[in-house]
Amino acid sequence: MSLKLVILGVLDYQNVHPYDVKRFLKHYDWDYLFQINDAKIYYAFDSLLKNGCISVAEIVENEKTPTKTVYAITEKGRAQIEKELYKLFKKDILAYKTIYPALLFADYADTYKLLFYLNERKNAVSHELESSFERARDKKTNPENSATALIIQNATEHLQADLHLLNDLISRIESGVFCGNIQNEVASFFKK
Template identity: 40%
Template sequence: MSLRVFILGNLCERNHHPYDVKKMLKGDNMEDVQKINDGRLYYNFEVLLKQGYIEKIEVTREENRPEKTTYGITEAGRKALEEEIYTAFKNFKDVKSLYSSTVFLKHADPVKLAFLIEEAIQKLQNAINRNVEDWKIIGLKTPLNVHLVQEHSLNYMELEVSFLKKLLAFVRGELTAL
């Protein structure tokens, strides 16, 4: 999961304070995927601000409380969000690495996304095929516990392909229900 994508995506929806974003991470159970501490969250806001992807909208201070800065996204930030989404799919490692990008798919071109998802499916399918072929050679020589690991590995990769196919159908507007 990309914290940058999560921040930019939420700022596309409306202006937020970093603490609001942290609450959304917890509320969407995204924090289970990637633990976020305050230092890392505020650091990412500062980096995005320096890059010109976000801007300070308002600074308020309530009695006996620290300053509270609300941020909004810039046009450069909207373009960066779109590119970060494409990059996540281009560099596909596993489905968990796509969580933030999947949440904010509406900020990217569906045709380009479909192409990138098809590439990720093919990449994963090739890995499955190589794994199966390799197993045909070494499978007879391995103990049962290694067979269990192999079975789990293949099942996991097939589950990932299944998710990507559903995501592709969604992006194409073909998915009507789960």
């Protein structure tokens, strides 16, 4: 997910403070899909500011709250929206890529610890999947055929595939048929 795209898209409609982007994502339940935190949001704003894609629109001072910087999109930022879109379509789409390196070198892990962490991940994925099902059932917030409903459906399908992989992997490890050793491939590659 390109946080820069979200920021630029929001700024194209409304000048905002970085926290407003987080609230926007939470409002539409998109924060769980993209796992965005304050640090990532502020870093993305700083990066866009340095690159000239956004500018400071105003600084709001209030005695009761910290000073708030509100940003606006620039023409360069509007042009960047399209570039960010294309970047997303070109990205690697493997949903499981975060655990692939670990699977390749699984023989280095203690089997019991490996199963513990895989089951922990499986439980987390199951929990997210149930949350996605609940969000999908909420037709008031996510009307049928809306972009939000489509995003939730897609996230649910990815979570189901992830859960299937984890169940299969756990089963193979427990039965002793999983081979997570790529030492031969590594040795062969570096002999060249």
